[in-house]
Amino acid sequence: MNAPIGRVFGFIIVLFALLIVWTSRWTVFDAKALRDNPLNARTVIDEEKIDRGKILADDGTVLAKSVPGPDHTFTRTYPTGSLFSQTVGYSIATTGQDAGLELSDGDYLRGVNTGISAILGQLGGGTQVGDNVYTTLDPKAQRLALSLLDGRDGSVVALDPQTGAVKVMVSLPSYNDNTPNANCGAPGCKENDATQAFDVPGSTFKIVTTTAALNSGKFTPDSVLNGNSPLTVSGVPLDNDSDTSWGPQTLTVALTNSINTIFAQVAQQVGRPTLTEYMKRFGFYSKPPIDLPPNELVASEPWTPTTPSHPYPPGSPNEDIGRIGIGQGGLLVTPLQMAMVAATVADGGKLMAPHLTDHVVNPDGQTIETIKPVLYSQVMKPAIAQEISQMMRKVVEEGTGQPASLGGLSVAGKTGTASIGATGSDLTEPWFIGFAPAANPTIAVAVTIDQTHGGYGGTLAAPIASAVMKLLLSEHG
């Protein structure tokens, strides 16, 4: 009877081998798919058990931290409430909702990038501890910008033009990121308008038009054009502000006084391909190169007047190039994009990719990563940037941007007062973009208020920009 016994035992070995093969199927081969399965509650619970790192401002203010909950879980709180809500975002492990830096810096915060000692610690069964993320954000300036918006919907963005570090990123309406699922009272309040708004840039866009005009060699700051009003553009009359006819004027004067009819002609003469090329260099037509989740960013580009509206293909012959040249004609931008325009001129024509993350520190206090400045594009020659900078100084010294001047400190800037309502309505979107100190800029800003009745960029947006820059300059020299 020995041979059959051997065979029965052999069969049992085969059965047990099957068990081991199937166990390895679930533990190794199909493990990833099973972990990612939406039915798998463990994935969420494991997230809850991670002691995520803090998010801090540049001065060490805690913007987000983990507090222990039941059964070794953690929840997130945001001590600064709604001050940084759109940028910092939120992370709710139980529902898998993540937004803002909580999402885009998730790998750091969860400790995925932490070194071998943390991995060994985890094998021993310890809690997974994340790294702390220090941001470039300045809480004082952020608070000031928010208070100056004074409850009006709008955005303030301030960048270090030399590094792309974002110092201020405020937008209203807002919400409290401790309660992201509560009704925050206004539609779109969870959106970060600094990076997600569709705003009409108005005359601030003339900086882009000027860049294309000068850097392409077709114009100089002293080129003279006819500034009479109205001018027929694409078959429709275009007015200057107050319908003023300026007669022949240089480009410098035209920028100082924001003469629409001159810039419409400049845009037409520069031509669609060249203007489109410069817009791309400034970052238009693509989502801003910033460390926020892609779904919280929109591209700045011209949109069709059709219903439903959609972006024009770049360089489309249907665009009203004259009106785009003055920041109208269906052009919709983000405040961040306009801050990038100002920062490019400020940095000698170099556009640095904006970033919110400054450096990452592991639980042992070692800095494991420092975000280095990244050149996005060389938009124009340094000499041209110098010329445009001079022209923008005149805007603040003599022209529409005078309320932005800081006593004793030179500011360069450009106002915008976009018409946003139907023809004949007085609805405007005031803007100011600029930088300081003009000679050696360390701060570039963009300020916009979404909607006013006849308000001007010079009177409404420029003072906010001025105050925020003043504070930032006093802090950082």
Next chain:
Amino acid sequence: MTARNRELFGLIPASLLVTAGFAAVFIQRSNALSNISLTYGAIFLGLCLAGHVVIRATLPYADPYMFPLVALLSSFGIVMIYRIDTTDARQQAQWFVLGLILFAATIITFRDYRKLERYRYTIAVVSLVLLMLPRLPGLGDQVNGAYLAVHIPGVFEFQPTEFAKIGFVIFLASYLRDTREVLVQGARRVLGVTIPPLKHFGPVLVIWGLAMLILFALHDVGSSLMFYGALLAILYVATSRLSFVVVGVLAFALGAWYIGAHVPHIDARVQEWLHPLSPKLYSGTVPGVSSYQQANALFAQAAGGMFGQGFGQATLTIPGTSHQLLPAPSTDMIYAVITDELGLFGAAAVLIAYLMLIARGFKTAVLARDSFSTLLAVGLSSVLALQVFVIVGGVTRVIPLTGVTLPFISYGGSSIIANLVLVALLLLVSDRARRPA
């Protein structure tokens, strides 16, 4: 070194394991190493030594590896259960003590186990009655659609299949020892297939009917497979005729298919087996079908990966609640918890420990000097192996998931007592087989 000294040394790893295991649980619970872990280790070592002394006194030639392997698996089980539920672990320890007492009683009572043969029909009838008890009104208890336990509230609860399996193996080993010659020699060959004479094959058909009855009346696919598999193993060893096994498997498959299609509970288990990750079955929107347990068994194994999350690290409930993420973690699902915490390697180690124990059982069958002993050892080893296969195969989705315990490891008094008695019988057979002539 004598067999008994080898056995004694074999107990050391088990005791170390239980001490280390409790220490790990304590560290994980309270970040403090309490000397209770040493106490528990010492108590466990004491119990195993008592078992060893009984074997030393009564079965000097018995296989030296079986008892240490059982001690290893049991101690591992108690540590796992302790990590899941401390109250359950204390009860399990009491069941283990009772099991050891019955283990000793079996060894002492059945020194000459061959007298069991005399009572084979009594044993068969008692086993059958035991098996049907859960179906009796007032006694039975339907759990997840199957009748698995006898339950007298406040008095006791036990799973008769655990004991019935031993009874049926004894009966079959004894019956087939008698009839195996006739089965083969009286058989005719028709179209190359050996067909035994019907009157001797009758009891085999009865067992087939019994397996079907377990399916039909108790809805217990796991036990049915276990019993029938053991029958086929004994039958094959007794007759050396593969054709019997083939016919037997076909008959079982046919019956199971028919009954499966007519008992909704079994059909539901098959659906859950085929589509555990279907959102519809998972959420239980289909009446009577829920793949929640099967799916979470897989999720738990995936969480373990190659090396496991670490002892005490598996997530068993949804944090902040007592809602079970993995239903029945200390009984049916204990293999999933082991895999979650110790990974593929830990789980494979457990399976290999079982395989070593089963190998000793088959070795005993080979060494046995009479047919009854051989068939008994084959039957007991096979039923143990199949029980492991049925539950681990269910948890790993090799076969549909049915509720049987993982021998020695799962929480449950009936399981640990019955399996200790099973090993006692194997040791009795082994002692006789290895005794110098």
